[in-house]
Amino acid sequence: MKDRAGSAGPPAHEVVYRRLREMILFGEMAPGQPVTIQGLVSDLGAGMTPVREALRRLTAEGALDFRGNRRIIVPVLDAATVSELTEARVALEPRLAQRAAQRCSAADLRRLAEIDARLDAAIAGGDLRGYLVENHRFHAELNAIAAAPVLSGLVEGLWLRFGPSLRVVCGRLGTQALPDRHKDLLAALDAGDAGAAAAAMEADVVQGMEQIAAGLP
Amino acid sequence: MKDRAGSAGPPAHEVVYRRLREMILFGEMAPGQPVTIQGLVSDLGAGMTPVREALRRLTAEGALDFRGNRRIIVPVLDAATVSELTEARVALEPRLAQRAAQRCSAADLRRLAEIDARLDAAIAGGDLRGYLVENHRFHAELNAIAAAPVLSGLVEGLWLRFGPSLRVVCGRLGTQALPDRHKDLLAALDAGDAGAAAAAMEADVVQGMEQIAAGLP
DNA sequence: GCGCCGAGAATATGATCAAATTCCGCGCTG
């Protein structure tokens, strides 16, 4: 028996990888939490090999941390790492926003606005996970519009690194304290103003990362 | 029998990973070349599982390309990808040079100068692989001095992507045509001039990537 | 306090299964 019955499409390691990625991005894993292969094998009902490969992939992206020789944990960010992540995001994401502003169609803009509306609803409803999901989706959609797979991939990797810590910070502050900086961004995209889009993105990035830095242990 | 007798240090998948990484960086793999698990198993004398995990890690970093569902090849760069890689490198590497300039000690500088001397020797001697190795080592050392593991890791991933193509371009042009832009960089580091170091790095990056872009099929 | 021992967890192996690619022969068409 190799594949679960009928699901011949996506390989198991890919499925496990996506599942773990969501768990990391949307706060189902706490920083510092140890990640054991066998635990995931029983939790996800997958075999050992796919789990191992997914973990290897995630550690390669920095989403998980090889602690010592044989232990994997969800990374705990320190001030220096947050600073570096901020620097990297500031270096990359405004460029993506700039590209997106130059390529954004009316349909793209409408889709972004819809996501942002759901994001507002999540904030209003105190739905933390919904906020994290829609916020990520907003940025992912923007990156898709930018049509820059290399840059987008780098940024996605960065998001994986601070996902767990972002969840902790937001959980502590509550969704009411979460600002929505996307309005400036949408306006800039609507106007096709690449410079303004980049500036708005930088503000969003810096503001978000400062929140994480402020919530460090 | 699992480990080679007595060598308990590095796990097999790590060894395989490092070996493949060198093969990619220093031109032992041609762009477009298919990479098969079984081929590597017999070539490297390793087991199947370590090879699989190393490949998964490299594909996660973009160093190898999942073509279709079942085929892995060394990536073939197109103009858009080179453009993106250039943009990413320009966004990141000058910042690392800047950091390095602020932290560079006399011993660091001496080490860099030694590497650069070997690089010059490789150019003079027509030693292509030596050029690639020392050029990479120069930048790796600089990144280590910058003490920014996140940024350095991102940049290392970018180098893996254009390694094979760089090799092709250099092989076509010959080592005599390879410029050495590191002198400006060393001077800036010696002077502790962070801005000049960043500018020199940007020039080096742009020049190198233009060479790759010019050599595209 | 230090070293030894056992339990648990991770690594590595090889076998095995499924899918895709390739290749070859057959029939069809010009």
Place this chain on the structure above:
DNA sequence: CAGCGCGGAATTTGATCATATTCTCGGCGC
């Protein structure tokens, strides 16, 4: 009669699993 396309079988290759081996960590005895 020769060239071309197509269908299926064989081979190649990737994915998964069960298991053996080794390493690490924690407790226990000296």
